[in-house]
Amino acid sequence: MAFYFSKFEHRRPPPPLAHSPAIELIWQFLVVVALILGANYIRWRWTESLNFDALWFAIPLALAETLAYIGLVLFAINLWQVRDYPRRPPPRTLAECADTHGDDDRPISVDIFITTYSEEEELVRLSIRDAKAVRYPHPIDMRVHVLDDGRRPLMRQVAEEEGVNYITRSSNIGFKAGNLRNAMEHTSGDFIIICDADTRLFPTFLEHTLGYFRDVDVAWVQTPQWFYDIPEGESLPRCWERKAGRIGRWLGVGVQRLVGPVRVGEDPFVSDAQMFYDVIQRRRNWANAAFCCGAGSIHRREAVMQAALRAYAIKVDKEVEKYASDIKDPSLREDFSGAMRTQVALETEFTPYKFHVSEDIYTSIVLHNDVARRWKSVLHPEVESKMLSPQDLLSWMIQRFKYAGGTLDICFRDNPLFQGKMSWAQRTMYLSTFWSYFGCIWNIVFIAAPVIYLFTGIPPLSSYSNAFYLHSLPFLLATELAFMFGMWGVRSWEGKASYLSFFSINFRALWTVLKGEKIKFPVTPKERQEGNFLHLVIPQMTVIALTVAGIVYGAYRVFGLGHSHELQSLVVNAAWGLNNILVMLPMVRAAQWTPPEEDTPAASATESARIA
Incomplete structure (x- = not known):
């Protein structure tokens, strides 16, 4: 069966930085x-620069700058240093990666889980075949x-044809x-590899990752x-030549x-994850804070089960204590607690993987x-699998x-910053993650201010x-240079721009969580959805339209109405507004993006509406 991505099979991942x-x-x-210059700028903003005639405007902006500066500090701590976890040779037996003092001198057993729900069966077949091709230099029990x-x-049939195990259940709870x-x-492997339906493991996956588990x-x-x-x-000259001929x-x-190579339609949805994994996650290794991202991860079964059991026991004890604490008589309280503990234990769900939309980061929190x-976590810097990116907005x-939504829900419902033994x-690294999603609040202020x-x-x-200028420019220039x-070696402009342009998505997620609504578990479509998606970027188009209109009106007020004393302020805010426009434009273009050549039909409009 032909897929749109068949023509990309020759591609190879970039090496780690x-x-x-x-x-x-x-x-x-x-x-x-x-950061020193930034602290001085924030001090100056609060003590010397506020417009006391418009505190309704001045205070929110100064507060937004302060909160953004805190985020900058957290991000700087995250990126402080690279300390890769030491690579070690793949173990021969389980005894070399288990705290058993040589009692388990047997081959390691590994379960490869390929999770699927509604994905194309032949797409999953590709993932199965690549999983079967994973090699290991020593005897191993891999299933x-x-x-x-x-x-x-049909999915069961594919599994049987490929000679792999098929597991299903009667409900979709969790x-x-x-x-x-x-x-x-239904399995018993010492280690578990988690794959999504489209995760294609490389043959080197186990050979390159199991050595880390020599550390028990x-x-x-x-x-x-x-x-x-x-x-x-495609290159800018070629694109414009198609539209305007030789002149283009x-x-x-x-x-x-003037500006260097420009490619039109390159990664329209900012899906390239190199900056996240090779910079942000990799630089959390020194703090033992790289968190699990689901697909492409390998877990020690013992760790998942032990941490889940302890979390389960703590939850039961807390529930019992909540009701028993009011009983004054010690013996009566002890009898009541014993009786209630059995009941609470039966009613409390034991979940090795928390029933949550972000079960991967939740698992990280439980283990840390x-x-x-x-327990330790490791971000292995080399790519060991390939996946499919979203093909439409x-x-x-x-x-x-x-x-x-999943990350914010954890922050509000089960925040790890105030519990446990991290x-x-x-804690700083997890705070940095949570803080980044709250950025939609002050980003709205930065968009509205000009x-x-x-x-x-x-x-x-x-x-x-x-x-x-003496307080702001040195801070801004030093920050950009730093x-x-x-981020040496990684293209970072798209990431910084998307952090601002994602404001509407993150704000909607924040509002959903604050209202107490449960974040759904939608499966990300693996085929391009057909339709016009401009309605999805109405907030970004509104920002562009209002900013352009504001620049025109501001220029009219300065040059047409004779408010020449406002020229300096106009230049600063027009430049600020133009920057906001530049970061919004990629999302608007992404809403209209279609592949240059359609090798396979896109999903129907009905299916697109169902997913929405």
């Missing part, structure tokens, strides 16, 4: 300078299991987490997720000589918070909303004087 101690030292020096929550006869728990009840405290290893079907786009090509060549065992938004470094000024002429600062070295 090379670690340069010199570059790291420059980054650390520059970011300390930037592949298809975990089908769709209960499809969705993917429940699917994993059910599979654990390592609970799981996460490998980078690499989307091998990301559009490469000449213009495209001229633009590229284990009060009796200091609807699928992409489903995925991003699920990420944001180190301060681990528009408010351009239409009203009311500045949030007492004046755009020399003091403003993070250029901090």
Whole structure:
């Protein structure tokens, strides 16, 4: 069966970023300078620059800048240093990676879980075949299991044809987490590899990851997720030549000589995960805080079960204590607690993988918070599998909303920062993750601020004087220079731009959680959805339209109405607004993006509406 991604099978993942101690030292020096300048800027904003005639405007903006600065500090701590976990040779037997003192001198057993619900059966067949091709230099008991929550006869047939185990269940309780728990009840491997339906393991997966488990405290290893079907786009001259002929090509060549190579349609949905895995996650290794991201991870079964049992026991004890604490008589309280503990234990769900939309990061929190065992996590820097990226804006938004909503739900419902036995470094890393999703609040202020000024002429600062430039420009320049070295080797503009343009998705997720609504468990479609998706970017188009109108009106007020004293303020806010427009445009273009060539039909409009 032909798939759209068949033409990308030849692609190979990029190698991990090379670690340069010199570059790291420059980054650390520059970011300390930037943070000092930033602290001085925030001090100046609150003590010397507020416009007391418009505190309704001045205070929210100063507060937004302060909260964003806190996020900058957390991000700097996250990126502080690269300390890769030491690679060790693959173990021969379980005794080499288990705390058993040589009693388990037998081959290691591994279960490969391929979770599926409604994905194309032939797509899952590809994942099965790649899982079967995983090699290991020593004898090993490796079994592949298809975990089908769709209960499809055709999926069972594919599993039987490929000679792998087929596991299903009568209900979909807990969705993917429940699917994993059910599979654990029917398997017994020492280690578990988690794959999505489209996760294609490389033959080297086990050979490169099992060595980490020689450290008996390592609970799981996460490998980078690499989307091998990301559009490469086409050069600007070629694109403009198609639309305007030879003149377009000449213009495209001229633009590229000024700004460097430009590719149109390249990664329209900012799916490239290299910055997240190779920079953000990888640099959490030093703090033992790299969290699980689901697909492409391998888990020690013992760790998952032990941590789940302890969390289960703690939950039961807390529930019993809540009701028994009011009983004054010690003997009566003890009898009541014993009787109630049995009842509560029966009513409390035991879940090795928490029934949650973000069961992967939840599992990380449970293991990092284990009060009796200091479990370790590892981010393995090399790509060991390939996956499919969203091929349309609807699928992409489903995925991003699920990420944001799941993480925020954990923050509000079961925040790990105030419980358990995490180190301060681990808590800081999780705080950084949560804080990034709250950024939608102050990003709305940053988007609205120039528009408010351009239409009203009311500045949030007492004046755009020399003091403003002396405090802001050194901070901004030092920050840009520092993070250029901090993210050396990775394209970072798209990531920084998307952090601002995602404001509507993250804010909707935040509002959903605050209302107490449960985040759904939608499966990200693996085929491109057909239709017009401009309605999904109405917030971004509104920002663009209001900012353009504000710049026009602001220019009219300065040059047409003779308010020449506002020229300096107009320039600052127009530049600010233009930056906001630039970061919104990629999402608007993504809503209209279609592959240059359609090798397979897209999903129907009916299916698209169902998923939405």
